[in-house]
Amino acid sequence: MIWPAVEVTGLRVRREVVSFVRRSNRMRPNQRRAWEAYRDLFVLDVPRLDTSTSIDPSASLDLVEAFGRDATLVVEIGPGTGESLVPMAEARPQANVLAFEVYQPAIARMLAQLAKTGLDNVRIVEADAVAAMRHLLPARSVDEIWLFFPDPWHKARHHKRRLLNPEFASLTASRMKSGAVWRIATDWADYADRIREVLDDDPSFVNVHHNGWGPRWAARPITHFEQRGLDAGRQIFDLAYRRVG
Ligand SMILES: C[S@@+](CC[C@H](N)C(=O)[O-])C[C@H]1O[C@@H](n2cnc3c(N)ncnc32)[C@H](O)[C@@H]1O
Secondary structure (H helix, E strand, C coil), X not given: CCCCEEEEECCEEEEECCCCCCCCCCCCHHHHHHHHHHHHHHECCCCCCCCCCCCCCXXXXXXXXXXXXXXXXXEEECCCCCCCHHHHHHCCCCEEEEEEECCHHHHHHHHHHHHHHCCCCEEEEECCHXXXXXXXXXXXXXXXXXXXXXXXXXXXXXXXXXXXXXXXXXXXXXXXXXXXXXXXXXXXXXXXXXXXXXXXXXXXXXXXXXXXXXCCCCCCCCCHHHHHHHHCCCCCEEEEEEECC
8 A cells, every 4th residue: 555645744743645765775885876976967956945845935946057059958857767757858948958756766767867967958857847847947838848758647537647647737738939849658558548548637738649549659668667567468649738828
């Protein structure tokens, strides 16, 4: 059984269902080395509320200062070790790519890859994407969003943990520019159906592929998570929704 995270802050007890398991952030020696060597280059320091993945609601993010320039903004939610993010950011030197990821050892692996490629257009926030989206991103600031293979929480009793729900869709819509595209991929058919249902019901979005699944997005490299789905015989579903209005 998975319990919701319980935080005791002073006399207040807060229960919040999140889309990730709070895992140990213990790192292997090579991950620790990458973290120490490169975090200052890529990981943004943000004020916390209570947990290490929270964001203080009074926080703000100056995107121009964070990236050292004003450019098209792409946000990747849950990039893991950056198997998609690193090559895709490398292919888009003209874009600023901002990542929200909760798992520090995965970020450390991403840092090693970023350092190897010498990229300077990526910044990472170690935080719950819900909090980061809500507290850090200005309204109407994002040009493109990537969400690839979000944790499926495939058992019915865990569906409430799925990140993409109506509330997160409407929060995300509020941060997207008009015409911005949200690209999604998953290997879980019922999550894919649910995502379509949620985004089809939200008047802020239209399906780029006219009420259907998209073709596999060729720009997206095959990650371990996608390969694992393919090896298990699961179909991959690509979706793209445009922010309207
Ligand atoms: C199944 S993995 C997919 C990783 C990557 N997108 C890929 O395709 O290889 C899901 C990732 O999302 C992260 N994650 C889950 N919930 C999150 C949240 N609320 N905010 C930020 N990251 C989250 C997990 O830590 C994990 O790295």
